[in-house]
C-alpha cells in the first residue's frame with residue numbers, strides 16, 4: 645500500500661524521511677540559488693531542446709499537482725551540462741496559495757509564484773524511466789520560474805483541460821497541436837545547473853536541474869486556475885467542502901557544499 649505523503653501536517657515534508665529515507669540525503673532539492681556563489685562554466689555546449697507538437701499526451705490530477713504525461717520519442721533534450729540524451733516524460737508545476745509564494749527553488753531568497761518542471765529521463769544509459777528515476781544522471785529537469793503578469797496564451801492549451809481533472813485521479817487526453825517548448829522563456833542560453841533530487845517522495849538523488857534565469861509571466865487568473873485543482877480529503881466528507889491543492893512546494897534543502905554552475909557570466 646503506497647505511503648501517503650503531502651505538504652502539511654504529520655505527512656508533510658519534515659516527516660517524509662521517515663518513510664522515504666532518501667529525503668534525508670545530502671543532495672536534496674530544492675535549494676536557494678545564492679547568485680554571489682554560483683560559478684560560471686564556459687564549457688557548456690548549447691542546450692538542444694527538440695520537442696515535436698504532434699504528441700498525444702494525457703493530463704492527470706495526481707493529488708499533488710497536475711501532470712502532463714508525454715509519450716513521444718520525438719521530445720528530446722541534450723547539450724548544456726548533459727553528457728547524454730534525455731527524453732521528455734512529463735511536466736508539472738508547483739504553486740502556492742497566493743502570488744507571493746509557490747516556487748520550489750528560490751533566487752537570493754526570492755520565491756516566485758510558481759515553478760514549471762519538465763522531467764526527462766536518460767535514454768542513453770537506461771532502458772526505462774522507472775529505472776532512470778532512481779539512478780545518478782538518470783533524470784534532467786528543465787525548470788522555469790513563473791510570476792504574475794501578462795496572460796500566457798500557451799498555458800491556456802493546458803488550463804482548458806482543467807475542468808476534466810478537478811478531482812484527484814481525473815485524466816484528460818490532450819490531442820491538440822501543443823508544443824511544451826512554448827512554456828519556456830525566450831532566453832534558453834542563461835541558466836543555473838546543479839545536481840539534486842526529485843522534490844517529491846521518494847526524493848531519489850537522480851536529478852540534474854537546469855533552471856532558466858528568465859522568468860515566465862502568466863496572468864493572476866491563470867495562477868488562480870492552478871489553485872482550483874482539488875485534492876480529495878476527509879474534510880470533504882465532514883464539511884462537504886473540497887480541499888484545494890495549494891502550497892505544493894517543498895521547502896529549500898541544505899546545499900551541503902554543492903556548487904551551482906552558471907552558463908552565463
Ligand SMILES: COc1ccc(/C(C)=C/C(=O)O)cc1
Nearest residue numbers: 761763777842843844845846
Ligand atoms: C515512482 O515514480 C515516480 C516518477 C516520477 C517522479 C517525479 C518526476 C517526481 C518529482 O518530479 O519530484 C516521482 C516518482
Ligand SMILES: [Zn+2]
Nearest residue numbers: 736738761843
Ligand atoms: Zn516538480
